[in-house]
Amino acid sequence: MVLDNIEKLLEKYENGETTLKEEAQLKNYFSQKIVAPHLEMYKPMFQYFLGNQQEQFTKDLPLKPKKRFNYKWLSVAAVAVLMIGFYFTTSIIDNNCNDLGTYCEPEEALEEVSKQLAMISNHFNKGAQAVGYLNEVDKGTATLGYLNEIENTTKIIFKK
Template identity: 40%
Template sequence: MELNKIELLVEKYFQGESSIAEENELRTYFSSLHVAQHLEQYKPLFGYLSLAADQKFAPEIALDSKQDFQNEFKKRKVTWLSIAASVVVLMGIGTYGYYNDEFEKGKQNLGTYDDPELAFRQTQKALALLSNHVNVGIESVKYIEEYQESKELIFKQ
């Protein structure tokens, strides 16, 4: 009777229909010394499962070393951040010095004129140049307006 029950439990186990209690019963049976000859082939399987169930996970890294690692990581991070901040500050100072020097050089030559008529002509040239560039920009906007009107006619929004 016992052998028939074990054979039925093995069948249920391989079909995935066995309960935890039935699996424990199979482990107990296959870990004993009295296993039927035709069921000997399953002994290593259930023997391994019983050994795996008894094993416990033990972390390999101690908590102190984990904290040491985190502290070292934070120190490295702070070191790199301070180096990066120093580089940014130095670049800012260098950029300010460069542009301030250029500004001082440009400040000396203000383009002043002693003759008012010459100043008037130069101002007219500058304004004409500015006007030409503004007109080019306005022409581009006109093309966009025409495109918008055409699109509205086509799609009738």
């Protein structure tokens, strides 16, 4: 009767359906010296659980206070960034517009863009002329297509 009860408890234990009292019964059964031979494989597991229950952590944990963020240095850094920003913006405004590769007058900018686009167009046209021979290759492949049609008709003729 006790063995049947233990087997039912083991089945419930494997399915994760046991209560703490039922698990205590299993631990007590497997802590005995004599266990049913077909349940011997569970004995080391429950003995390990009993041994683990008795373990305690004995080392001291040093608890350090959490470091606080120093907001004074944050304000000093913010002031430094603002001062550097003001210095560089005033020096840029004082210098010519051409120092940064930009144009002050919109007409100058339009003229320069026109020159650059004309240069790109010339280079593109040279490249397109170099590839012009590909049209001749396309014509040649079209004539080969006609040869395939002739071959298909000869196959039809000789098959009949």
